[in-house]
Amino acid sequence: MPKFSINRRQFLGASALGAYSLLHTQASGAEGVDVQIGLTPSNTHPGQKAVLSVADPSRIRLLQLTDIHFFCKTARPELDKQTLEDVPRLIEKTQPDILLVSGDLWHDNPLGKGKGFMEFALDKVSSWGVPWIFTWGNHDKLDDYAAGHDALHNAKHSLYRGGPGGGNYIVTLQDQAGADLWDLVCLNSMGRGLLAPQRDWLKALPGQEFRPAAKNAFAVVHIPVAQYEQAWAAPECGGVRLEGVSSWDEDGSALPLIKALGTVRAYFCGHDHVNDYRATVDGIELVYGRATGSGGYGGDEVPKGAKIITANAQSGQYTMETVYPDGSTWQTEPGKKIDQYENTPWAKSPA
Numbered sequence: 429m430p431k432f433s434i435n436r437r438q439f440l441g442a443s444a445l446g447a448y449s450l451l452h453t454q455a456s457g458a459e460g461v462d463v464q465i466g467l468t469p470s471n472t473h474p475g476q477k478a479v480l481s482v483a484d485p486s487r488i489r490l491l492q493l494t495d496i497h498f499f500c501k502t503a504r505p506e507l508d509k510q511t512l513e514d515v516p517r518l519i520e521k522t523q524p525d526i527l528l529v530s531g532d533l534w535h536d537n538p539l540g541k542g543k544g545f546m547e548f549a550l551d552k553v554s555s556w557g558v559p560w561i562f563t564w565g566n567h568d569k570l571d572d573y574a575a576g577h578d579a580l581h582n583a584k585h586s587l588y589r590g591g592p593g594g595g596n597y598i599v600t601l602q603d604q605a606g607a608d609l610w611d612l613v614c615l616n617s618m619g620r621g622l623l624a625p626q627r628d629w630l631k632a633l634p635g636q637e638f639r640p641a642a643k644n645a646f647a648v649v650h651i652p653v654a655q656y657e658q659a660w661a662a663p664e665c666g667g668v669r670l671e672g673v674s675s676w677d678e679d680g681s682a683l684p685l686i687k688a689l690g691t692v693r694a695y696f697c698g699h700d701h702v703n704d705y706r707a708t709v710d711g712i713e714l715v716y717g718r719a720t721g722s723g724g725y726g727g728d729e730v731p732k733g734a735k736i737i738t739a740n741a742q743s744g745q746y747t748m749e750t751v752y753p754d755g756s757t758w759q760t761e762p763g764k765k766i767d768q769y770e771n772t773p774w775a776k777s778p779a
C-alpha cells in the first residue's frame with residue numbers, strides 16, 4: 429500500500445486559507461497566510477536586472493531546485509541533512525551554469541524565526557558555489573521583507589535583484605562577448621499567486637530599460653498559474669499529478685501578460701510537491717519542477733529531486749528531465765498521464 433503523507437492543504441488548514449484578504453494580511457507564523465510575501469520593496473540596490481555569462485551558448489544548463497523547505501520539520505533535522513547531502517550531488521551530476529531556486533526555500537516565520545531560517549538557507553545556497561536566482565514562495569516568510577531583499581541580493585553567488593520590484597526581476601544569460609542569449613523572468617507569487625502587483629509589474633516591463641532583450645526567455649515562479657489545469661487536460665500533456673493545481677487566487681490573467689512579452693517559452697513552477705508534468709497552453713509550456721527538499725511533504729509519493737533544463741540559445745531549443753541525487757533521471761512522456769501513486773514508476777509493490 430502506498431503511504432500518503434500530509435499534503436500542503438491539510439498542513440495549512442482550510443480556515444487559514446479562507447481568511448485571506450489583500451488588505452488584512454495576517455501576521456506570519458507557522459499556520460498563518462502572509463499574502464504579501466516579499467512585496468515590501470527595498471531600494472538599497474536599485475537595479476532590477478542581473479547578467480550572467482555562460483560558457484557554451486549551445487548548452488546552457490539550468491538546475492531548478494524547488495520547495496527545499498528548510499526547517500519545515502524541526503523535530504526531524506535528518507530531513508534537512510538529507511537535502512544538504514542531496515543538492516551538492518545533484519549539482520555534481522548536472523554541472524549547471526545556474527540554480528533556479530523557485531521558492532519555499534525556508535519554512536515560515538514561527539515566533540519571528542524566519543530571519544534565522546533565511547540566513548541559514550542563504551549560507552547553504554551560497555556554499556553550493558553556483559550562481560543562483562531565487563523566487564519567493566508562500567512559505568518564505570519574514571517580519572522584514574525589505575531586509576530580506578537586501579540579504580538575498582548580498583548573498584554570495586546571488587543574482588537576486590528583486591528589491592525594487594517587490595521580488596520581481598530579470599536575469600539575462602549572455603555569451604562571453606556580452607550578447608544576450610536567454611532571459612529569466614523571475615516573479616514573486618507571494619502567498620496566494622500572481623496577483624495585481626505582479627500583473628502591474630509585467631504590464632510596465634516592456635517600457636523598462638531592464639526589460640527582457642534576448643530572443644528567448646523562461647519565467648520562474650513558485651506558484652502555478654490557473655492554466656496548469658488546462659495543461660493537464662491537453663492530450664499531449666505528460667507526467668505525474670497526484671494533487672490538484674494550487675494556483676489559488678491567480679485567475680488566469682497573468683499568463684497573457686507573460687505571453688505579451690513575446691519571448692517567454694516556458695513557465696517553471698513548484699509549490700505542488702507531488703506534481704511533475706508539462707504541456708503547452710497558448711504557446712507557453714507550463715512545467716512543474718520536481719520538489720527537492722526532504723523536509724517538504726510528498727517525498728513518500730514522489731521522490732525528491734530537481735529539474736535539469738538544457739537550452740540552446742543558437743537554435744532556441746531546450747530539453748529537460750527530472751534528475752535524482754544519484755544521477756539517475758526520469759522524463760515525462762507526451763500523452764502519458766499518471767494520476768495514481770500505484771501507477772508511478774517508483775510505486776513500491778505491496779509488502
Ligand SMILES: [Fe+2]
Nearest residue numbers: 495532699724
Ligand atoms: Fe512548498
